[in-house]
Amino acid sequence: MPPWPPSSRTTGPRTTPQSRRRRTEAGVSELTTNPDRDHLTEMLQLLDGPQPRLHHLERYYRGTSPKLAYLSAEAKRNLAKFEVLSANLCRVAVLALQERLRVSGFTGNNAAWPLWLQSDFDQLSATVHRDALLYGQTYVLVWLDKRGRARATVESPKDVAIQRDPVTREIVSAIKRVQTRTSQQIWIYGPEEIQHWTSDSANSTAYTLQSRTPNPLGVTPIVAIGLDDDDSVISDLLPVQDAATKMATDLMAASEAAGRPQRFASGIEAEESPVLDKDGNDTGETEAVNPLPENSNRTWLAANAQARFGQLSGDRLEGFEAGMRVIMAAAMTVTSLPPSYFGLLQDSVTSADALRAAESALVARAEAKQRAFGTGWETVMRLLIAIDQGIDPYDVSVKVNWSPADTRSEAQLADASVKLYAAGLLSREATLRRLGLTDDEIEDELGRIKRDLVDARDLVLGRYMAGQTDH
Structure with a gap:
């Protein structure tokens, strides 16, 4: 792989005075060419197109959607200034899957896990999974930090968009936009070079090409986490959320009338x-x-x-509880969440076997997401290893390992693992991984086991030398 240019040792290409050119009277840099500007316009359209949908999904996730659905026009006017009570099912649906997506390690290359920790993904990977679940897809940028070390950063789909080759489905171009109060910074990432564009104001559409930085990787350093055709996990839940919000709002309005009966x-x-x-x-x-x-x-x-x-007699509120039960049943249907996630409105689970049976659909969805996200994480690690070791990314082989997505009894899991190890079907390392330990924990535990064996041999030898044993 070609050496990294000095100007690329940042999270994005650094603008240098030598890279700037005198602007023409038309306000376009002499460095800019028409194909570059046309491609910039195309990538900006890809970035701006899904923005309304992304903001719409985010508002539902935050529980701040102002929409009061299933109401008459008169009721909407009367409730215009009413504080809406939102039972935020969307956040529950996202977090229920996110907490079951835990990367436990990588196999195939010993440098993978230290690089994973170097990019703080032991903590930030949960953010990546949350965005991928909420928006359908999110992105990770793999580049160099200010010290010249390989590093990956979390990128929001509100700031990044990609373009794929229609035949190979590889990412051939990507855009990242950073907006401030006074300007816009745009980077166009490609397999061969990275372009840095700027504008003079936050609302200006007149962009100037400031620099070009060679890309030694030979591939676009933006990686998609999630499949292109994956939709948000809350897309089918939105109308159910509207119904729950409306029912809860009606309940509070009715309770106000019931609390102060009309005389x-x-x-x-x-x-x-x-x-x-x-x-x-x-x-x-x-x-x-x-x-x-x-x-x-x-x-x-x-x-x-x-x-x-x-x-006058007060209103009876039992009908609202029955209506909310119907809505919660619809929510369970579209999210695969078990009844235990919906509190006292549903029957409680009384045994571990019943809990695993109730969570089977949710576990299947979580495992499907592990497979969908795993391809992206493996690509991220190949790029990080390629940058760290100066090799071609296509020469790197690495495989991601996930912690189990299901809820297991610790006693049952330990008993099954010990039996598999005793039968010689699993190695000690595989047994520890089956118990959910990460690569670092496995390495530390194997080291402690070796030290215990050495200490035990030293103790036996000491007793023999002291004449305390005949062996």
Whole structure:
């Protein structure tokens, strides 16, 4: 692989004074060519196209969607200033899968796991998985840090877009945009070079090509995590979320009415009150007003002996609970979440076997996501190893290992692992990996086992030399 140019030892190509050119009267750098500008426009369209959908999904995940669905126009006007109660099922659906996606190590190259830790993916990989689940796909940039070391960074699909070859399906170009209050920074990543574009203001569309940096990798350093045709895991849940929000809002509005039942009085004549203008002067007109104080806990009195007072019966709220159960059942259908995720509205699971049976569909979805995300993570590690060792990425072979996605009894898992090891079907390292230990934990544990064996041999030898044993 060709050597890395000095200007590339950053998370993106560094702009140098030598790379800048005098601008022409048209505001376009002399370094810019029409094909480059056309490609920039095309990549910006790829980036801007899905932005409304991404922001729409994010608002549902954050629980801040202002939409009140399944309401009449009059009800929407009456509830315009009402604080909406949102039972955020979308976040639950995403996090339920995210917590089951845990990378435990890599096989095929010993340098993989240290590079994984060097990029802080033991903590940041959860963010990558969350974005991939929420948006359908997310991205990782593999480049050099300021010290010239191989490093991968998490990139949001709101800032990055890719273009694939229609035949090979390889990423042939990618764009990353960083917006500040005063400018825009854009990088176009390709297999051969990386272009850095800037604009003079945050809202300007007049971009100037500032620099070109050779790409020694020979492949685009942006990696997609997730499949191109994967949709968000909450896409089918959005209408169910709207129904749950509407039901919860109706419940709170009804509870307000039930908490303060309506009272009535009959046999009492309305009083007439003068109508005043905006300056407080009598206009000569009158209007009928309620002689009894409204919204008050004071006692009502009436001079008419025939007057009657009463109170309307409060609303019953059992219907809302039944409706919410139907909505939760629909949510379980589209998300594969077991009843235990929905609290007291559903029957509780009383045994470990019943819990595993209830989670079987969720575990299957998590394992499918492991397969979908695994290809991207293996590509990330190939690029990191290629940069770290100065070799061709296609010469690197590495395979990702995942922790089990299902809920297992620790006693049952330990018993099965010990039996497999005793039967000679698994090595000690494979047994530890089956128990869910990471590569670092396995290496430390094997080292401790070796030290214990050495200490045991030293103890036997010491006893023999001291004449404490005949062996």
